[in-house]
Amino acid sequence: MVGLGTWSLTRAVLIILLLSRSLEGCGYINLSTPVVHLGDAITASCIISQNCGYLDSESQIVWRLGEELLPGGRQQRLPDGTQESTITLPHLNDSLALLFCSLPWSKGLQILDVAELRAGYPPTTPSNLSCLMNLTTESLICQWEPGPDTRLPTNYTLKSFKGLNDCQVQEEAIPDCIPEDGQSHCSIPRQHMRLYQAMGIWVQAENVLGTRKSLQLCLDPMDVVKVEPSTLRALDPSPEVTPPQPGCLLLHWEPWKPSLHIEQKCELRYRPQLGEASWALVGPLPSKSFQHELCGLLPFTAYTLQMRCIRWPLSGLWSDWGPSLVLISSKQPPNVTLETWWRQRQLNSSTVDVQLFWKPMPPEEDSKQIQGYLVSWEPSGQAGVVPPTPLCNTTELNCTFNLPSEVQEVVLVAYNTAGTSQPTPVIFSEHRGPPVGSLHTMARDPHSLWVNWEPPSPQPRGYVIEWGLGPPSPSGSHKTWKMEHNGSITGTLLQENIRPFQLYEITVTPLYQDTMGSSQHIYAYSQETGPLNAPELRINQIGNNWACLEWVPQAPELGKSPLTYTIFWTNPIGQSFSITLNASSHEYVLHNLEPASLYHIHLMAANQAGAANSTVLTLKTIASEEPELHVILILLGLLVLLICFCVTAWLCCRPSRKNSLWPSVPDPAHSSLGSWVPTTTAVEEIYRLPSLRDPSMPTITNITVLEEEEKKPGPCEANDSSGTCGLPTLVQAYVLQGDQRALSIQPQPQSGNSDQVLYGKVLGSSTGPGPGYYIRCDSTQPLLGGLTPSPKSYENLWFQTSPLRTPELLVPNHEDDCVFGPLLDFPLLQGLQVHGVEGLGGF
Template identity: 70%
Template sequence: MAGRGTRGLTRAVLIILLLPGSLEECGHISLPIPIVRLGDPITASCTVSRNCNHQGLKPQIQWKLGAELQPGGKQQGLPDGTQTSTITLPHLNHTQAFLSCCLYWGDSLQILDQAELRAGYPPAIPDNLTCLMNLTTNSLTCQWEPGPETHLPTNFTLKSFRSRDNCQTQEDAIPDCVPEGGQSRCSIPRKHLLLYQNMGVWVQAENALGTSVSAQLCLEPMDVVKLEPPRLWALDPRQEPSPPQPGCLWLGWEPWKQSLYVEQKCELRHQPRLGEASWVLVEPLPSKTLEYELCGLLPATVYTLQMRCTRWPLPGYWSNWSPSLELRTTEQAPNVRLDVWWQQRQLDPRIVDVQLFWKPVPLKEAGGQSQGYLVSRSPSGQPGPDPPLCNTTELSCSFHLPRGVREVALVAYNTAGTSSPTPVVFWESTGPAVVGLHATAPDAHSLWVGWEPPSPLPQAYVIEWGLGPPRPSSTNRTWRMERNGSITGVLLRENIRPFQLYEITVTPLYQAAVGPSQHVYTYSQETAPLRAPELHLRHIGKTWAQLEWVPKPPELGRSPFTHYTIFWTNAQNQAFSTLLNASSSGFVLHGLEPASLYHVHLMAVSRAGTTNSTGLTLMTLALEQSELHTLLGLSGFLLLLIGLCGTAWVCCSPSRKNPLWPSVPDPAHSSLGSWVPTIMAEETFQLPSLRDPGMPPITKVMVLEEEEKKPGPWDSSDSSEFCGLPTLVQAYVLQGDPRAALPLQPQPHTSDQVLYGQVLGSPTCPGPGSYLRCDSTQPLLEGLTPSPKSYENLWFHASPLGSPVPSAPSQGEDCVFGPLLDFPLLQGLRVHGVEGAGGF
């Protein structure tokens, strides 16, 4: 293949070299329009000069679009010998492609000329034209949206002119502005502008298929000016006449230098640095003071501030937001009331151990981050003659009080001061407790606690929860206070972990009294039991096995079993299974094989998952000796019965054509007609005549095998000269239908010939017999038979008087027959097979 291609290429090169001119001089493509709208038709023509006809044949011009041959070219010859081909492409679906005009040179297709085809769309109208006057670059920058892709090179030009009215008339043209690098924006320099004179601006888009123009924009350059943002800074509060109030900020700014003489207004926005709060916009600020005090903020909070400005009251664009400035507001003393709870324990008759808990102060009400908490016996919360009971930054503390002290004070403090004291009164448990306390776990990270409200209704509830026993209940406990005394339940989501036991306590709070606490235990989420019940074998037999197990009692935090599944597998890895309900404690496996090995295991299923028990291996019992003998005896008896039935069917079936032995009737008690068995239709065949061609058709050939006998007086030494048949097998031929009954009244005077044969020989002579067919018309019987002998057939008894008596055989008759068999008359006797003659 490579050699043939190389030879073809070499031949083409040689042809090109031998031509008077190059291939470029052979053909030329002409295109009316090289660029069309995408999907439109295009027509091209190619002219081939007569110098290209190197073989004296008419050249066949071929067209290719890209790498594909294009059919449909119409070729015609001109008087000067040149050939012209024209092709029309109905749909040009390529944005760019090469159309080639080709000729076959040798075995290759050579390109004579190529033309580039382009397809696309005309430019869309540019949209959204906007212009901004930038005082930093001192130029007017306009930008636009070019529209959808045209697939063709498209040129955009920003055109403008100056006008003294509303751009209805054009005074001075401004040089066109062409964007660089395919951008959709362009800037007109300041030297071509009059800042306070109207000018008309528009964009023109152009490509090979057309031109489009945007809407005209009439503007004054200073009306579209965009200022630069100002610069922010924080003012020193110590230099101000009065210090800033808590929640206020002092700030100043400096305008952009280029806009110092431009009247403008500015906007300020702020948001807390922490959290997800949105920006808050402040009303336009005065531009002459350049200072501002921002109040209404959270104390001790860091805020982010930004500012922007615009030309005002004349039109203009807002500047960008200034760089961010972060300032922190001053602190103020906390001004909230703390939620407090306690627990008491009697140490001795005079001392009580108190553990006090409180909730953290919310940030928006705290006035600043609290530095610590102070617990004292003074009702005012201020340090008195006695030292404070507790001074900590934690949310709890423990202290000792003398028996009989019922009240302490709790305050929060920071650098700005202390909060109002929160009195804590240790009331006695005199109110009623909640009733019907219960808890459930909706999911792995929450607990629902419900109860029945007591009577009278309390003012609030205190709910405590933490890990239950065996862990100490006083550590890592969480609590909350619900001030609505009519609620009947609450959802706990704080500090809940899955698969844990929780202790929940609910205490009602009354006016100047506390009710007894009630406890309940629950799991946050139930898990599957650790193990399934252990499987045991109770009894086993030859084909069955009884299994039992003890169901596991319910466990806290463990999902109860819903059902069991028993699996067992035999030695051939055949698996079986059955499903039982959760109340079952035993099962009997049936249908097992004796003396076989089985593997059994139990799987317990709960709502939380499945658990498998340990496996159990068992062996079924083997069959006993007596049972084995009984089984073998039954099998043998069954096989014997099947054999006898098969033998009887083989012997007695009437449909069989070849029984195991021939059915030969007793000749002393039957006639020749009864000796002839039923002839099936498919057994009939014809045997050609041995001598006479006019012999009637022969329907049966019977084969007799003669036993060896001693030679007798009936043997003929010259019988072989009449018949040359084999000596061991002789054929007896019966004409007509052997099933037809022999006539009782023979017709001696009929003209029909009767063919028969005569058998010569002695039953006692061992010499070989002969069989000859005779054409004699002599009757078989010439006279009456007085009575049949013991060896004669019974049909002679039915012969009427006057029937012919057979004559004695002699050597002078028409034919000499073969040796006799055991019976003299064997006409009609048919014995199938050579082996059937052995019985006679």
């Protein structure tokens, strides 16, 4: 505050020094008071001398408070020729402000004078004055509360004097003590006071608005002596010192050396480090022995201890709490009761496997003294004779061991270095009682499970509840259990080792007086999740007003609520419908649909925790007339196929039409002449090929097969000289179409057919044993009259049939000048292998 005022004055001085020398001494400001109470009014006047050469009679004085222009004040000319302007500020709300008096000057304002205005509060009375005698510095230290800020520079002074009669009489003044800036305490040195003599002390606060004094203290410096706390430590063990009892601590402390000549008393406070326990206070402690045995503590528990002291029996002040000391109380044998639970499994006829569980009671904070657990077995009839056989020694709360089948009891104890607890017998009873009924679970929150059941009859004495992670976790791993001793309850809350979204297996076993009941188990989730996805819909069948949908239902999961399936569908006009089905459903038929309409369908799978939707399936129903049209088309197609099949069978099976479409012609290069013999009788087959030279003549080859009905003598039989009387009656003639230009000069065959030229005759009988013969004619007609054009790729010339002709028997004629002999030089058969009887036996 003082620094702010100094800066403001310096600024004002600089502004005044910067005033124009021509206006120096022209005007000045008078204030009613330089400092006012914050919010009060203040009046200021600016007087301009008549010697100011630049002052016009019409010059108007301008006021400015900081950066704010103020309304013009009352301005008047005095009888002596000076001008005066007076202004009143109704409320001064700033603790520091500058007020300027100015004149218009060269299109601006020229400052004539500046004044500093201050506002604040008078000081409040200092309170809570207290003093203490510090033996270390040998000074009297006093402190007080100054009160709220005054907004003005305020000075505090600690005043004192040496007094008599409870400070009613002032004997000698003591120099004032002025604290440092911002401090509210001050020290009176030892040389300015007398010990064991009263002193009057008070604090005075002063600023420009007033002065305040605190209440006066009258005290003897030795009455306010504050000693330092003693140093606390544990008593070192020695043969002369008896070890502490269980749950006790032996303490020792050393007083502060400057206070050895001062009688004092001390207090001790302590609390266990476990948890947030409150402090416990012990005192006063003996002042001469400087040691103390603190009992009533928890065995083998860490404690925090502190000590403080005060001058006693004379008056004084408590010292501060000394530094903390951490000690661990002595041990005692565990004083706990062990609750037990077990499982048995028969390994063979003589050995059983036992898994034993236990819990110390009272709760955990009372069982920290336990260092381990011992399970032992003492053979019956040898108690005290043979030492017990240890089965396991562990720090865990469970143990697995093997026992003979006849052993029905083991002993469990807890121990530490001070001894063992009372033995807890464990008797293995059989499962003979009835189990609980109607076991149910419910998750109240993600970290707890409520289990309830129907109590069996007769009522048990209690229950054992076990829980642990369900499949796929290994059976029996990390099981948590608790025992309920009230057999009338029907449920319990499980809160230990419960995590969200985990599957738990819960087992409840009733306990009877000398036996136990069968265990019942159930699976449950601490916090169930909804299904991840829904089955996909598929269309099985569809009609004009119905659709059959199917899906693969999800397999039920352990511990989860059963699923329900809901089918939603929307018709073309936006109307929605739904149907809910149970978890075993896998198909559904939608009825009352519109023909030839689009429907949007999806499936929702839901349980108690949530739901999931499948993808949307879009289907269109069949139009009403489409089924009849399909049936008609199918029937017509079947009818056409049947007709075609019948016609084909008729054409293929009719004897007169056999081989009419696709004759079987053997390959001349890989067959004999015998394979050319027809197999049908009394049938005439004529194959006519088109001419390769003249398109107007379609037949190029006419093969006529003649078969005789009975054997008759032919013309050749009458002529013995020719050597051909034994020829067969059946005659096969092979006639080739020749050049049409030579038809006029060729002899005509006996058949009278003018479009054929006979080159040779094949004579033979299909029933005769002899070989066949052919007669070559001495015709001058060339076999191939000329080059013929090659057939087109699409012309199947060799399988075009010609109309049937009447078979005609051809007989040899000597006039034709033909000779009998083998068919070796017949042009069309030169590629055939002509053999003997086996090759020509058909003729």
